[in-house]
Amino acid sequence: MDDKGLFLDRVSIALNGRILVAVTHRVLPGEVLTVMGPSGSGKSTLLAFIGGFLDPAFAASGRVLINGFDFTARPAEDRHAGILFQDPLLFAHMSVGGNLAFGIPASVKGKAARSALVDAALEGVGLAGMAARDPATLSGGQKARAALARALLSSPRLLLLDEPFSKLDAELRSQMRELVFAKARTSGLPVVLVTHDEADARAAGGPIVHVGATE
Template identity: 70%
Template sequence: MTETGLLIDQVTITLAEREIVSLTRRVAPGNVLTVMGPSGAGKSTLLAYIGGFLDPVFRAEGRVLVDDVEVTALKPEDRHMGVLFQDPLLFPHMSVGGNLMFALPQAVRGRAARVARVAEALEGVGLAGLESRDPATLSGGQKARVALARVLTSSPRALLLDEPFSKLDADLRAQTRELVFSKARESGLPVLLVTHDEADAEAAGGDIVRVGA
């Protein structure tokens, strides 16, 4: 029987023989697991291990599976983890539409189909018609929405959120949180959120793991 969702299976990360993270948890599709702790507690290190970009100074053991696919056995580019960071990290030399077009899977073939997919993604985050805009002309909230749309167009297996709301003001933060979590539910994506903000954890509404306390 196939187990759906994200499984973090006996993952242990150490630095110079000191244990940074030790975790076993399952996250159902559309649900959020929040990992909380102060800066330097290993929250982002866990995301880096799952995403495949862990700094080699760390040693990691354990498996991470999504829908019974062991992603930690795959190359980083084959894991298809959707990652949102504190900064939107939009490509400045590309238009908004170009940013999303870049993320589309190769399976979406033909220019008309790709253009339609980008338009649909932008409409889904409330930015319909902004394909030609320069990312530099967008507000902070709009950039966050474009970053989310770009991640979703890549057809990720799961979402990894590295404090993506921390640089937004209070109103935008609440709006963006709700948008991200609602899109995850709609898409049936398991979500791993790392944060030090209690309001983020409360908005996520799922289980909470505390590290580095």
């Protein structure tokens, strides 16, 4: 259907009267929209608006439609956006499996069912058998994979990526790009990627929006 995916309808975000971002764009299921621009240009601010957690200091207009439904006035928890940041943000007091289980919707009942989902998700990102591990024992690449698995387990409607590859070395960066974009295509999730890196944009393979200017 034509309304599937994410539609940014005349979205405009301003701070102190200065427009940072003005965009209208549809992101199809499995497609990656890359947003590029210098620091302070409003890239992450756009993600916050889409995800429903924009700082009230910003003035925003326009609509966020997900699969044809208007979520502009809905809280973040209703939007079900999977979000990956520069840092994996794994909970230090939980095991790797506990971190993933945290993302599973409450509607999934039963320890066995939830554990099975965790095990399958870990296998899907190359971390089979690591559910009992302490996150502190994981490498940077493994932490990034665990964060991706947790995001996918939350049954997201879309993925928001805020430079999630920037702290990985070149080889890991390439591997994670391939993994994240492949998972998005398989799951039919529209993706918005914020990055400074032209290689990220090329790997994403979708449309590119340039925003802002230097402050």
